Amino acid sequence: MQLNDPNFNKSAFIKKLESIIYLMFVLPLAFFGYAFLEREASGELRSVFYEDPDIMFHAVMAAGIGYVLLRTLATWKKDALKVLKQVPELDLKMIKLKKSIIYRNLMWSFGAAIGAFGLYEKGDMVYALVFSLFLILITANRPSPKYFSKFFGLKGEEKKWMEE
Template identity: 65%
Template sequence: MELSDPQFNKSTFIKQLESVVYLFLVLPLLAFGWVFLEKDGNGSLRSVVFENPDLMFHGVMFIGVGYIIVRTTATWTRDVRRGTDKVKELDVKLKMLKKPIIYRNVLWALGAGIGAYGLYEKGDMIYALVFTLFLILITANRPSGRYFSKLLKLKGDEKKWMEA
């Protein structure tokens, strides 16, 4: 296992990255909570998806959601691995992953914001599902030793060090 900086503290790095990731979720989470409580309080939540739909609005919202999902899941992992394959030092690889992970989570927070906005505008519960989808993506892919071990396909000593 190679490190360019023997003083590199992976636990601190992971905790800081995790804090940044969850920081981006705060605003959509607050917005969704407020909108849901307001809509529920005045009885304007609708559980029927296409009962008097605004197809243009729903279409634009789902194009945005589709773009975010495709952009962050279809090729992201392959591109990240390809970008870090040439580097041997594990700490350098982790530092290289910081910006792509933040970018991906900003897009997922934007997707959660789309869910909150759709619920605000139309009151359709389908947007609660959109919000939940992005919430699951953010929490299931949070930075951790095990996550980085799987992402980088680490084996042997590198995997033990990362997951310790």
């Protein structure tokens, strides 16, 4: 196992990265809560998507959601691993991946904000599902020792170091 800095504190690094990610999600979460409570109080939550739809609004929202998902799910991991292939040190790989993880989660927070805005504007509960999708993506892919171990495909000594 190769490390650039033998004193690299992976736990502090992961906690700081996780904090940044959850801080980015605070605004969309607060906006979603406000939108949901506002629509619920006025009785304007709609559980059906197809009654009196605003096709243009929904098409723009779907395009935004599709862009975020394609940009972050289709090629993100492959591109990140291709860039990191030349770096043998595990701690440097984690440090170099930081900006990419922040970018991906910023995009997911933006996707969650799209869901919250759709709920606020139209009151359609389908946007609550969109918000929930991004919430699941953010929490399921949060940085953790196990996440990095699986992401890099670590085995043996490297896996043990990462997950201890």
